[in-house]
Amino acid sequence: MDQTTKEFVIRHVIEDVPKMVEDEKYTVTERHFGVPWTLEYCHFNRHLACHLVLINLEKSKEWIIKTENNLKLISVNGTMLSIKENCKYDHRNMSNSWGWSDIVRWSTLEKYYAIDGKVTIEAHVVIKEMHGFEKENLMKFDESVAELSDIVLIVNDRKFYLSKYFLALRSSYFKTLFTGKFDESEKSEIQLNGIEADHFQNFLDLLHGESSIDGSELFLREKFEVNISDDTVTGILHLADMYDAPIAMRRSEEYLLEKSKKNTVQKLQLALRYNLEHLKNKILSEITTISDIELIMTANLPEMNASTYQILLQKCIAFANKS
Numbered sequence: 001m002d003q004t005t006k007e008f009v010i011r012h013v014i015e016d017v018p019k020m021v022e023d024e025k026y027t028v029t030e031r032h033f034g035v036p037w038t039l040e041y042c043h044f045n046r047h048l049a050c051h052l053v054l055i056n057l058e059k060s061k062e063w064i065i066k067t068e069n070n071l072k073l074i075s076v077n078g079t080m081l082s083i084k085e086n087c088k089y090d091h092r093n094m095s096n097s098w099g100w101s102d103i104v105r106w107s108t109l110e111k112y113y114a115i116d117g118k119v120t121i122e123a124h125v126v127i128k129e130m131h132g133f134e135k136e137n138l139m140k141f142d143e144s145v146a147e148l149s150d151i152v153l154i155v156n157d158r159k160f161y162l163s164k165y166f167l168a169l170r171s172s173y174f175k176t177l178f179t180g181k182f183d184e185s186e187k188s189e190i191q192l193n194g195i196e197a198d199h200f201q202n203f204l205d206l207l208h209g210e211s212s213i214d215g216s217e218l219f220l221r222e223k224f225e226v227n228i229s230d231d232t233v234t235g236i237l238h239l240a241d242m243y244d245a246p247i248a249m250r251r252s253e254e255y256l257l258e259k260s261k262k263n264t265v266q267k268l269q270l271a272l273r274y275n276l277e278h279l280k281n282k283i284l285s286e287i288t289t290i291s292d293i294e295l296i297m298t299a300n301l302p303e304m305n306a307s308t309y310q311i312l313l314q315k316c317i318a319f320a321n322k323s
Contacts, residue, residue, distance in 0.1 A: 039121065
């Protein structure tokens with residue numbers, strides 16, 4: 001998954017399709033990029049209906065989200081139905097609902113997809129544009145602090161006025177960049193490519209929130225606790241890995257361990273991608289049923305490695321021996 005784009009997956013397993021009550025709406029809500037997204041599905045008019053909805057967003061201010069939505073219906077044996085469409089949500093739309101009331105006939109769903117009564121629904125969302133949800137920055141790195149800086153880093157035409165010394169202490173990448181024999185070492189402005197300005201702001205907030213200035217470390221950490229979230233942690237991890245910043249990596253892992261509301265699959269994916277051993281061990285230790293393993297395996301995580309597969313296999317064998 002490209003960390004310079006905004007994208008997410010809402011994944012839900014319907015455990016018993018035949019027991020779904022006709023015309024009764026079932027919902028799953030997750031928060032991504034500061035917005036609550038609700039996946040709705042129901043047995044409607046002899047079909048499975050499914051929609052991705054934005055509920056209870058402000059109508060008093062202007063906002064817009066343009067997405068590429070891909071809805072997938074997946075059986076445990078791999079049979080899959082996939083529907084993709086571009087979509088626009090905005091403050092003027094009363095419903096802000098995308099999807100279909102007739103994705104698949106109910107008889108077809110039960111016969112070909114609901115193996116043992118179980119089927120997985122996935123909504124894959126790529127956000128192409130998003131306006132009206134900008135948050136207040138925790139710390140300022142603009143021209144107002146120019147006199148206190150000795151380097152300007154430019155990300156997507158946005159300038160960050162910073163201290164070489166401070167960044168070098170927190171990141172081996174920047175230490176090498178500023179002190180090595182590179183053309184950039186002598187420049188007062190350096191362009192950083194392949195990243196987003198908002199992600200870089202969050203990354204800098206974390207690094208500076210860890211500093212202790214005149215006994216203000218606790219105050220800054222408390223402010224940072226408000227800033228780090230399930231929406232920002234992935235971008236921070238990406239930059240912490242890219243710029244070899246162990247403090248940012250550690251603080252992100254602590255957040256995922258203690259406060260994150262991300263689901264098991266999302267956390268495991270981050271743990272494997274960024275070698276977060278404490279997080280990975282915690283997730284694997286909390287697997288207690290075959291269903292937990294099925295949830296991970298059906299996600300088809302590209303980051304899965306041989307050692308993790310081995311642990312899951314050992315758990316499968318242990319569960320089988322107990323039954």
